[in-house]
Amino acid sequence: MKKKITFAKLLDKIAEETGASKQLIHDLLIETVNLTREGLNRDGYVNLSGLGRFRLKWHKARSGRNPQTGEKIEISGHNSVNFKAEAKLREYINRKYSHLQSEIIEGETEQAEAEPADTSIKPTDTPSKPVSETPSHFKWLWLVIPLLIIILAYIFWPSPKVSETDIKEPIVSEEIDKDVPVPPDEAEQPESKPVIKEIKYETTGRQHTVMHGEKLWTISQDFYNQGDLWPNIYRMNLNEINNPDLLSIGNEILIPPLQGKPGNLTQKDIEDIAEGFIEVYLAYKKSNKGKALYYLWVAKKWNINEIIDKYSDRIDETDLELVVKIEGYPNIK
Amino acid sequence: MTNLELIRNLSLSLGKSQAEIKQLLKSSTKIMRDILDKDIGITIPGLGIFSSYFKKERKSFNPYHNKFMLLPPKRIIRFHPGSSIKNELK
Numbered sequence: 001m002k003k004k005i006t007f008a009k010l011l012d013k014i015a016e017e018t019g020a021s022k023q024l025i026h027d028l029l030i031e032t033v034n035l036t037r038e039g040l041n042r043d044g045y046v047n048l049s050g051l052g053r054f055r056l057k058w059h060k061a062r063s064g065r066n067p068q069t070g071e072k073i074e075i076s077g078h079n080s081v082n083f084k085a086e087a088k089l090r091e092y093i094n095r096k097y098s099h100l101q102s103e104i105i106e107g108e109t110e111q112a113e114a115e116p117a118d119t120s121i122k123p124t125d126t127p128s129k130p131v132s133e134t135p136s137h138f139k140w141l142w143l144v145i146p147l148l149i150i151i152l153a154y155i156f157w158p159s160p161k162v163s164e165t166d167i168k169e170p171i172v173s174e175e176i177d178k179d180v181p182v183p184p185d186e187a188e189q190p191e192s193k194p195v196i197k198e199i200k201y202e203t204t205g206r207q208h209t210v211m212h213g214e215k216l217w218t219i220s221q222d223f224y225n226q227g228d229l230w231p232n233i234y235r236m237n238l239n240e241i242n243n244p245d246l247l248s249i250g251n252e253i254l255i256p257p258l259q260g261k262p263g264n265l266t267q268k269d270i271e272d273i274a275e276g277f278i279e280v281y282l283a284y285k286k287s288n289k290g291k292a293l294y295y296l297w298v299a300k301k302w303n304i305n306e307i308i309d310k311y312s313d314r315i316d317e318t319d320l321e322l323v324v325k326i327e328g329y330p331n332i333k
Numbered sequence: 334m335t336n337l338e339l340i341r342n343l344s345l346s347l348g349k350s351q352a353e354i355k356q357l358l359k360s361s362t363k364i365m366r367d368i369l370d371k372d373i374g375i376t377i378p379g380l381g382i383f384s385s386y387f388k389k390e391r392k393s394f395n396p397y398h399n400k401f402m403l404l405p406p407k408r409i410i411r412f413h414p415g416s417s418i419k420n421e422l423k
Contacts, residue, residue: 002384004374013368014361027347028357033379035342037418039334049336050362051383052410056422079422081381083412093370093385093408100405104398222363225356 019261040081052085088211095209098250205236210251216244223255226262231276231295234283244283274299274307282314297323369410381414 011029015022036054039046044056061077091098208219220230234244237253247253260266265273277299284292296315300308300323308315340358344351365375365383374384390406 002374003372004376004382004384005368007376007378010365010368010375010377014364017364018357018360020357024347024349025357025361028343028354029361029377030379031343031346032339032358033377035334035339036380037421039339040418040422043334046334046339047336048339048362050359051365054412081412081414081418081422083410085410089366089369089410092366093410097405097407102405103403104395105392105401105403225360 050086050089052083052089055082055084056080057082091211095211098211205257206255208253208255210247210249210253212249214247216241216247219253219255224258224262229258229262229273231280232256232258232273233276235272235276235279238279243287244280270302271304271307274302274304275310278307278311278315282311285316285319293319293323296320297326300324379415379417381412381418383410383412385410 007029011022011025014020014025018025032048036046036048040054040056046054048054056079059078059080062075064073064075065071066073085093206223208223210219216230216233217227220233221227224232231244233253233255234241236256237251240251240253241247256272258265258269260269277295281292281295281299284295296319300320308320340351340354343349343358344354347354368375369383369385372385372387374382376382385408387408388406391404392401393404394400395402
């Protein structure tokens with residue numbers, strides 16, 4: 001049975017992440033469900049951004065048979081609900097396999113269609129024969145003897161570091177391979193199954209793989225709900241990203257956590273983000289872009305002199321003087 | 334019903350601004366996406382169950398090339414409509 005999350009747990013999770021009240025989220029989702037039902041009744045389709053599209057499909061009336069009694073029945077025409085996941089969602093779920101493409105298998109035409117079915121049966125037949133011929137107690141002996149040898153060698157050998165590696169591996173692998181051959185089906189499955197690790201966001205930050213059509217701004221919008229904070233992401237990925245305007249698909253980038261929330265940042269967050277802005281300034285300065293000054297201006301306006309001092313030998317002095325003269329206040333904070 | 338219509342109706346019935354509703358919907362779908370990504374299904378009362386399953390790589394005949402092709406493995410999201418919605422739309 002596959003794992004499923006209940007509605008109450010989903011509500012808890014969303015309320016925790018967004019900071020909204022549980023009642024509001026509950027009303028929102030229930031109302032969304034009601035509206036989708038209404039929309040399906042009225043238009044026959046509902047587009048839910050972020051998830052996908054629901055559509056009604058009409059099945060014509062047809063005649064069928066009751067599989068238990070064999071009686072003829074008339075199945076009346078009816079609707080069914082069809083769901084197709086959004087392209088973005090499909091791409092995200094399949095990001096592990098994004099580098100794979102369909103390949104033509106050379107030398108196989110339509111006539112060879114029957115062959116793969118034959119070959120798949122053969123390997124499953126062969127391993128079962130040798131296992132059934134050997135008596136069960138002999139099989140145990142073969143497993144126990146090498147284990148005993150290893151334990152004895154481990155206890156009595158003067159220098160265990162050398163002996164362990166020399167003796168352990170060859171004996172165990174040879175004996176076990178002969179007695180219990182691993183069926184090919186079992187060996188293949190664990191490789192193909194996707195393994196997803198959970199990463200705790202609060203302490204270490206989140207790992208993100210760049211997808212088609214994404215920019216640092218949009219990634220920041222997704223994770224922080226505020227696009228302006230993208231220099232904070234750039235700061236953590238200096239090795240991965242050369243040009244802040246250009247990301248390549250498949251880049252693994254780290255998204256650092258924020259102590260506060262956007263709109264209510266702590267002093268440490270502001271320091272980090274200011275550092276990011278200075279890094280962006282340096283990157284743009286390198287490629288002689290005029291907008292570099294804007295980023296220095298933002299960092300300077302926050303009055304974080306420690307950060308400016310830290311980068312003092314890399315920041316152009318004429319730029320700093322120019323930036324101080326500009327009036328106004330950045331509206332990011 | 335388009336997404337815009339949905340947001341407009343939601344903001345009318347819940348008494349919140351459209352921008353707020355849009356933000357909430359976006360973050361909640363993102364959380365649902367992350368749950369589906371971990372291979373866990375989601376039950377929503379009145380609508381149905383979302384779940385994902387894994388499809389192994391397979392051989393398939395391509396009529397255009399007249400040859401067999403090896404298709405890469407992929408994961409598919411599927412939706413089972415609940416019984417109440419099924420009966421309502423019959």
